[in-house]
Every structure is written in C-alpha cells, then in structure tokens.
Amino acid sequence: MNSALFLSLLVVAFTGAFMLLVPHFSSPRYLFAVTVPAGFRASEPGRAAIRRYHWWVVRAIAASAVIVATMAQSWPDLAVVLAMLPAIAGVASFLRERSKLQGYAAPPPGVREADLAPDGDHLPRWIALALVPLALPLAAAAYLRAHWSEIPERFPVHWGAAGEPNRWAGKTPAAVYGPLLSGAGMMLFLLLLGLAIFYGSRRAPQRTAILKILVACVYFLGFIFTGVGLMPVVRVPIAAFLVATFLFAAAVIAWGYKIVTDPAQPVEATLDQYWYLGSIYCNPQDPAIFVQKRIGFGYTINFGNRMSWLLLGSFLAGMLGLVRVAR
Amino acid sequence: MPPPAKIRIDLNSAVPAYRQIVDAVRVLLVEGALPPGSELPSVRRLAMDLGVHFNTVGEAYRELAAEGWLDLRHGRGATVIARGSPAARPEQLQEFRTRLRSLVAQMRSEGVAPARIAAELRSLTESLKP
Numbered sequence: 508m509n510s511a512l513f514l515s516l517l518v519v520a521f522t523g524a525f526m527l528l529v530p531h532f533s534s535p536r537y538l539f540a541v542t543v544p545a546g547f548r549a550s551e552p553g554r555a556a557i558r559r560y561h562w563w564v565v566r567a568i569a570a571s572a573v574i575v576a577t578m579a580q581s582w583p584d585l586a587v588v589l590a591m592l593p594a595i596a597g598v599a600s601f602l603r604e605r606s607k608l609q610g611y612a613a614p615p616p617g618v619r620e621a622d623l624a625p626d627g628d629h630l631p632r633w634i635a636l637a638l639v640p641l642a643l644p645l646a647a648a649a650y651l652r653a654h655w656s657e658i659p660e661r662f663p664v665h666w667g668a669a670g671e672p673n674r675w676a677g678k679t680p681a682a683v684y685g686p687l688l689s690g691a692g693m694m695l696f697l698l699l700l701g702l703a704i705f706y707g708s709r710r711a712p713q714r715t716a717i718l719k720i721l722v723a724c725v726y727f728l729g730f731i732f733t734g735v736g737l738m739p740v741v742r743v744p745i746a747a748f749l750v751a752t753f754l755f756a757a758a759v760i761a762w763g764y765k766i767v768t769d770p771a772q773p774v775e776a777t778l779d780q781y782w783y784l785g786s787i788y789c790n791p792q793d794p795a796i797f798v799q800k801r802i803g804f805g806y807t808i809n810f811g812n813r814m815s816w817l818l819l820g821s822f823l824a825g826m827l828g829l830v831r832v833a834r
Numbered sequence: 835m836p837p838p839a840k841i842r843i844d845l846n847s848a849v850p851a852y853r854q855i856v857d858a859v860r861v862l863l864v865e866g867a868l869p870p871g872s873e874l875p876s877v878r879r880l881a882m883d884l885g886v887h888f889n890t891v892g893e894a895y896r897e898l899a900a901e902g903w904l905d906l907r908h909g910r911g912a913t914v915i916a917r918g919s920p921a922a923r924p925e926q927l928q929e930f931r932t933r934l935r936s937l938v939a940q941m942r943s944e945g946v947a948p949a950r951i952a953a954e955l956r957s958l959t960e961s962l963k964p
Contacts, residue, residue, distance in 0.1 A: 617846030621883035624838035625873040794881045
C-alpha cells in the first residue's frame with residue numbers, strides 16, 4: 508500500500524468515525540441540534556432519525572473508500588480531498604434529519620439560573636502553564652541560529668500526500684524562522700481565544716474545560732511547530748507529525764465527548780429559534796459573546812452580538828497576518 | 835461553607851425580568867443569605883449568566899440601591915450595605931395589603947383553604963427573618 512493510499516484511507520476512517528459519532532456527540536437534551544424532550548433519543552422517532560443518518564454516512568464511507576482506493580495511485584492529492592466525502596454526506600444528512608425533527612422539538616426553556624457570587628471571572632492559576640510551551644519555538648530558533656552553517660542552501664517546506672517534498676525554500680531568515688514565528692503566533696492566538704471564551708461566556712464547568720483543552724492544544728502546537736521548524740537541520744519523519752496529529756485529535760475528541768455526554772454537566776439554555784443550521788447562533792438579545800455548541804464540544808460565537816464581530820475581525824486579521832508570515 | 839446564593843428567573847413569565855431579579859435578590863437580602871459586605875456579580879456578568887440585556891440587570895440593581903440595599907460604585911460592582919429597618923409608610927402598607935388580598939383571593943379561587951393560606955403566610959414570614 509503506498510503512502511498516499513494509506514493517508515487517504517486514514518482520513519476516510521477518521522472522518523467517517525467522527526461523522527458516525529456526531530448524533531451522539533451532544534447533550535441528551537439535543538438531537539441533531541434540536542431541543543428534544545427527555546428520553547426522546549430512545550423513542551422510535553429518535554432512533555429512526557439516528558438510523559437514517561448512520562445509513563447515509565456508512566454508504567458515503569464505503570463509496571469514499573472505493574473512490575480513494577482507485578484514485579490514490581494516479582491522483583494522490585485529489586484522493587485525500589475525496590476522502591472527506593463522509594463529512595459532506597454527514598452534514599447533508601444531519602441537516603435533513605434536523606429539519607424532520609422540528610416537529611418533535613420540546614418547548615423552549617425559559618428558566619435561567621445564576622450564581623450571585625462575584626467570583627468566576629478570575630482565571631485559574633494553572634493558566635500560567637500555558638506560557639511554558641512558548642519557550643519551545645524560542646529554543647528551536649536559538650538552536651537554528653547556533654547551527655546556521657549546517658542548514659542546507661535549499662530545504663523542503665511542504666510535502667504531498669505521498670510524503671514526498673513538493674515545495675522548497677532557500678536559506679533565508681524568513682524561510683528558516685517563518686514556521687517557528689507562525690507557530691508561536693498560532694499558540695498566542697489559541698491562548699487569546701481561550702481568554703476571550705472565558706470572559707465572554709456564561710459561568711459553567713465547560714468554560715474551564717475548554718480552557719484546559721486549548722492549553723493542551725498550545726502544548727501540542729508548540730511541539731509540532733518546533734519539530735517543523737527544526738526540519739532544515741533535523742530530519743523528522745512526516746509520518747510522525749501525522750500520527751501525532753491523529754492521536755492528539757482523537758484524545759481531544761474523547762475528552763470532549765466524555766464532558767458533553769455527562770448528564771451531570773449543566774446545559775446552557777439557548778433557544779432553538781436563534782440557531783441556524785444547528786451550529787450558527789445569532790441572538791441580539793443575548794449578551795454572551797460565546798455560547799456552548801449544540802453539536803460537539805466547545806463554544807461558538809454569537810453572531811447577534813456586535814462585540815462578536817469585532818473579535819472575529821480581530822482574529823481573522825491576526826490569522827491573515829500569520830498566513831502572510833508563514834509564506 | 836454555605837453554597838453560593840443563586841437566583842432564578844423565568845423568561846416566559848409575564849413578570850418583567852428586571853422585576854424578577856429585584857424580587858429574587860430582595861428575598862436573599864431579607865433572609866440574610868447576602869449579608870452586608872457581600873459583593874454581587876457585575877452587571878455584565880449577571881446579564882450574561884441570565885441571558886438578559888445589560889440594562890435589565892442595571893435597572894434591577896438601581897432599584898435595589900434605591901431601596902437602600904446596595905452600594906453601586908462605578909467600576910466596583912454592587913456591594914450589599916447595612917440597612918436599617920425603615921417604618922413602612924401608610925400608603926405602602928395599603929399597597930401591600932392590596933397585593934396580598936389579590937394573591938389570597940387567587941389562592942382561594944384555586945381551592946387553597948383559608949387555614950392553609952394563613953399557615954403559609956406565617957411560615958414564610960418566619961423563614962424570611964435574618
């Protein structure tokens with residue numbers, strides 16, 4: 508089996524498994540992002556909706572695996588793209604089932620509860636640990652500077668699906684330090700995002716949990732970008748990055764799944780009428796900038812809040828700046 | 835350590851949200867769950883947690899401050915202050931009587947016995963003692 512086929516099949520398996528998990532990856536209070544009565548999932552209409560969804564995703568996984576197997580040899584890059592077919596089928600099926608479930612939606616919850624304790628806006632002390640991995644790209648930059656003479660005049664900076672280099676860079680400070688700089692930028696971006704979510708969302712245990720996940724991501728990015736940054740002088744197998752990424756993503760998903768499906772976790776009261784396509788929230792009356800997602804784990808932005816647009820604009824500008832640096 | 839005081843409002847209720855916040859916080863103040871010196875969440879934080887507009891919480895805090903329960907200093911949030919027991923004015927007493935009368939009539943119309951209503955009122959009055 509060539510590496511392009513292996514990679515494509517890995518993407519099919521990973522994407523397919525995730526899409527199969529989607530109907531279960533939410534609080535029992537929701538099904539396909541619709542608020543449903545307690546116990547609805549176990550009822551016949553609930554199980555039928557999940558069955559139909561799974562059937563479409565399984566067919567997409569099978570079709571994707573066949574297409575990928577036949578194309579991986581001739582068009583390896585296209586095969587990786589087509590490996591995302593289960594995701595496309597999953598989204599389409601999700602929206603169809605969501606539409607069908609509207610008739611079973613539970614009445615909107617009107618009761619809201621709030622703690623009158625003033626605390627909760629103080630960051631946990633362990634957040635300081637998130638600054639530690641920022642030392643990794645700095646250390647890598649210092650190492651590269653000390654071993655500048657060992658860097659070849661031309662080194663690979665991009666690899667194809669088959670694992671072969673397909674883009675090269677010359678020995679310039681921008682090319683050598685660029686990945687480390689963009690890595691550090693992404694780490695800072697994640698930290699800022701974590702802080703924005705912490706201060707811009709309702710007090711709930713999920714708020715601290717997402718902060719922990721983002722800190723874990725900062726550590727992960729620190730190691731990955733340091734590895735990539737050292738590539739001009741240290742040969743690190745591309746497969747190691749891919750395996751590490753898949754393992755890390757699987758661990759984060761398992762962590763998030765455990766929290767989301769825990770019936771003891773409080774569920775945020777947002778109204779169905781302000782959710783579009785099950786994942787876009789827009790409620791001008793809600794002062795929260797970030798709200799808990801209904802599918803998967805984490806937070807999404809409240810597009811009805813002016814502050815959200817300001818934050819989004821700032822983050823997008825930052826990301827564009829990072830992309831520019833990376834190039 | 836006692837659990838932190840909580841308030842609950844119902845956005846589907848006919849009673850305005852700000853009025854529900856005032857009533858809920860006042861109950862906690864009267865029963866001593868929020869003693870003088872207690873700090874309340876900022877307007878921004880409470881509004882976000884309850885999912886209501888900032889002005890709704892701001893108005894509720896201002897009303898409680900006007901009643902002498904809270905000290906609202908700009909940028910420092912709301913702090914519970916010591917408050918004497920003012921003597922209710924005759925017109926206030928009349929207003930309370932009217933509201934109680936309406937509530938008692940509603941309870942009677944729903945089949946609650948007069949003795950039970952009297953017992954409930956006595957029990958609630960006792961439980962609200964700080």
